[in-house]
Amino acid sequence: MHASIADVIADTAQNSIEAGAKNITVRLVEDGVHVAVSIEDDGKGMDEDTRRRVFDPFFTEAGKHDRRRVGLGLPILKQLCEATGGEMELESEKGVGTRLRYRFEAGHLDLPPMGNVAAMTLALFNYPGDFELVFTHRRLSREYSISRSELADAVGSLDSADSLAMAREFLESQEEDLKAE
Numbered sequence: 001m002h003a004s005i006a007d008v009i010a011d012t013a014q015n016s017i018e019a020g021a022k023n024i025t026v027r028l029v030e031d032g033v034h035v036a037v038s039i040e041d042d043g044k045g046m047d048e049d050t051r052r053r054v055f056d057p058f059f060t061e062a063g064k065h066d067r068r069r070v071g072l073g074l075p076i077l078k079q080l081c082e083a084t085g086g087e088m089e090l091e092s093e094k095g096v097g098t099r100l101r102y103r104f105e106a107g108h109l110d111l112p113p114m115g116n117v118a119a120m121t122l123a124l125f126n127y128p129g130d131f132e133l134v135f136t137h138r139r140l141s142r143e144y145s146i147s148r149s150e151l152a153d154a155v156g157s158l159d160s161a162d163s164l165a166m167a168r169e170f171l172e173s174q175e176e177d178l179k180a181e
Contacts, residue, residue, distance in 0.1 A: 004115025011073045012039055012100055017127050019043030024133040036103035046092040084108040118171035126158050139178040
């Protein structure tokens with residue numbers, strides 16, 4: 001299992017990056033009843049056969065991982081959703097992209113902790129490649145949204161230590177503001 005919800009989001013959003021998406025939207029909503037995540041991309045998408053097989057732990061897309069022959073991310077996510085009173089939905093079309101939505105019951109005993117959302121977001125923004133990622137986090141009535149390009153415009157290139165430190169501070173401040181409610 002994943003150690004935190006942030007780990008789950010990182011794992012599933014990374015799939016979009018690896019699928020060659022140029023535009024990725026990640027939305028995290030905590031409404032007091034549910035924790036819901038939506039990830040949409042314009043990556044390579046999946047055909048019908050692949051969509052049927054993605055929840056098989058012994059299946060992974062050929063060539064996706066150098067030395068790994070299993071794909072546990074989505075099967076574990078499905079199990080976590082079911083174990084915490086949640087649900088998930090996957091829509092994908094080859095050549096168009098993928099939309100993955102999942103949610104958990106917020107107060108469920110088996111729900112992992114939220115984890116470090118700011119660190120997860122920065123890690124996704126700093127992933128190599130030419131893509132735009134927009135991350136939105138809403139908690140009750142407060143919300144912030146930031147794109148990879150906006151953050152880079154504000155702090156500079158995300159490959160310098162100073163810029164990464166400023167980006168981390170900014171994202172941490174946004175997360176703290178959400179908790180102030």
